[in-house]
Amino acid sequence: MIVLDIFSWAFLIAGSFFSIVGGIGIVRLPEFFSRMHGGGITDTLGAALIIIGLVLQAPVVISSPKDAVLVAVKLLMILFFLLVTSPSSCHALAKSAMSQGLEPELDNNKNS
Amino acid sequence: MFVVASIAVLVTMTLALIRAMLGPTVFDRVLALNMFGTKTVLLICVVGFMTERTDFLDLALLYSLMNFIGMVALLRFSQFGNFGHSETEGQS
Amino acid sequence: MSGLFDVETGDYITSFHRDSLNGIMKYSLALGATLFAFWLLWSGHYDKPFIIVLGAISCLFCLWLSMRMGIVDEEGAPVQMGIRPFTKYGPYLVKEIIISNIAVTKIICSPAMPLQRNMIVVSANQKSELGRVILANSITLTPGTISVRLEHDKICVHALSFAGAEEDLSGEMGRRVCELENTS
Numbered sequence: 410m411i412v413l414d415i416f417s418w419a420f421l422i423a424g425s426f427f428s429i430v431g432g433i434g435i436v437r438l439p440e441f442f443s444r445m446h447g448g449g450i451t452d453t454l455g456a457a458l459i460i461i462g463l464v465l466q467a468p469v470v471i472s473s474p475k476d477a478v479l480v481a482v483k484l485l486m487i488l489f490f491l492l493v494t495s496p497s498s499c500h501a502l503a504k505s506a507m508s509q510g511l512e513p514e515l516d517n518n519k520n521s
Numbered sequence: 522m523f524v525v526a527s528i529a530v531l532v533t534m535t536l537a538l539i540r541a542m543l544g545p546t547v548f549d550r551v552l553a554l555n556m557f558g559t560k561t562v563l564l565i566c567v568v569g570f571m572t573e574r575t576d577f578l579d580l581a582l583l584y585s586l587m588n589f590i591g592m593v594a595l596l597r598f599s600q601f602g603n604f605g606h607s608e609t610e611g612q613s
Numbered sequence: 614m615s616g617l618f619d620v621e622t623g624d625y626i627t628s629f630h631r632d633s634l635n636g637i638m639k640y641s642l643a644l645g646a647t648l649f650a651f652w653l654l655w656s657g658h659y660d661k662p663f664i665i666v667l668g669a670i671s672c673l674f675c676l677w678l679s680m681r682m683g684i685v686d687e688e689g690a691p692v693q694m695g696i697r698p699f700t701k702y703g704p705y706l707v708k709e710i711i712i713s714n715i716a717v718t719k720i721i722c723s724p725a726m727p728l729q730r731n732m733i734v735v736s737a738n739q740k741s742e743l744g745r746v747i748l749a750n751s752i753t754l755t756p757g758t759i760s761v762r763l764e765h766d767k768i769c770v771h772a773l774s775f776a777g778a779e780e781d782l783s784g785e786m787g788r789r790v791c792e793l794e795n796t797s
Contacts, residue, residue: 417522418522421522421523421525421526422525422526424526424529425525425526425528425529425530426529427714427718428529428530428533428560428563429529429532429533429536430718430721430722431533431556431721432532432533432534432535432536432537432556433536433721433722434717434721435536435537435540435552435553435556436536436539436540436543437721437726438721438726438728439728441546441548441549441552442730442759442761442771443728443730443773444540444549444552445552445759445771446717446756446757446759446773447717447721448552448555448556449717449753449754449756449757449759450714450717450718450721450756451533451556451559451560452556452559453710453714453754453755453756454710454711454714454756455533455563456559456562456563457710459526459530459563459566459567460563460566462526463566463567463570466570470570470573471573471575475657476575476657479654479655479657480575480578482654483578483579483582483654483655484566484578486582486651486654486655487562487566487578487581487582487585490582490585490586490589491559491562491585492754493750494585494586494588494589495555495559495754496749496750496751496753496754497589497593497750498555498589498592498593498596499555499753499759500749500750500753500759500760500761500763501592501593501596501597502548502551502552502555502592502596503759503760503761503762503771504761504762505548505596505599505600506546506548507761507762508600509548509599509600511546511548513730513732513771514730515730515731515732516728516729516730516731579655582655
């Protein structure tokens with residue numbers, strides 16, 4: 410049990426770190442198309458690490474093994490849905506921004 | 522430890538809200554809204570574990586799907602000006 | 614089978630070619646089984662037969678609705694891929710996500726923010742539309758690159774750094790999706 414606690418601590422802290430980094434990115438990056446990359450961090454690794462941390466915590470918090478398995482499966486399905494839906498909505502957002510005439514700022518001429 | 526994770530999620534939500542308030546274009550605001558929705562799902566999960574009420578997870582599952590549908594509907598509306606009839610007919 | 618609805622002509626389909634009938638049977642069986650398995654997992658009711666029967670009825674209703682919408686095919690229920698997306702492609706995708714997350718985190722956390730934003734065009738030479746959508750979604754899922762537009766076999770990609778753009782141009786991910794697509 411103590412091993413599970415240590416692992417879930419590590420996952421939760423790492424997930425919190427990546428989620429806050431994504432939040433900083435969404436505030437700090439200069440224009441819309443770059444900000445979407447910041448949102449991508451929280452959606453993928455931030456969410457995934459926090460949910461894996463919770464899955465590892467499930468057998469500790471929930472006493473009956475059947476309920477613990479069901480809770481773990483539900484958490485993994487939430488993670489799966491987040492990972493499937495977030496790129497779709499991200500792509501829809503980018504496409505709709507492009508078709509509304511919002512052009513991304515590029516800096517190609519730096520060293521290529 | 523759940524307190525640490527939920528505080529981190531809340532900080533991220535605050536940052537998303539700051540971007541939603543600052544956002545020069547409407548797409549910045551929609552992006553911040555999308556991120557806020559994802560973080561809501563995570564916050565519900567973490568709080569459900571903190572209070573040991575596992576039925577919160579069903580709400581989180583529903584919320585993640587609702588968030589996606591709402592986002593696509595909003596973007597569809599902003600692109601076409603209505604909610605349907607732009608593709609094949611008969612997909613009731 | 615009388616409830617099937619043809620999207621193109623707007624008529625109810627009454628006669629089938631034998632192959633397409635077999636195909637629809639296969640996909641609808643797979644979809645129904647998956648729906649019922651998820652219902653069992655999420656509800657957690659295993660001891661009351663009445664509730665299980667209600668769940669089975671609601672699964673059948675959902676199956677009928679999706680047949681009416683005409684989405685029970687190799688895209689709506691991709692049974693032809695089996696579990697290989699999770700066993701072979703999944704670990705590779707997770708590794709890519711972690712690597713590119715760390716790269717983008719470094720960019721955001723460095724005080725100067727060395728951005729090298731650029732747009733590139735990646736060719737998607739997958740045969741089916743499903744394969745191209747998987748590729749485009751995988752590109753978006755790895756932070757640092759976002760697929761902005763998907764037209765026929767070209768994906769327009771916005772990248773945050775030249776390193777991320779080069780990784781997509783190398784076509785490693787596209788090759789893996791092609792492998793996934795080639796059913797044995």
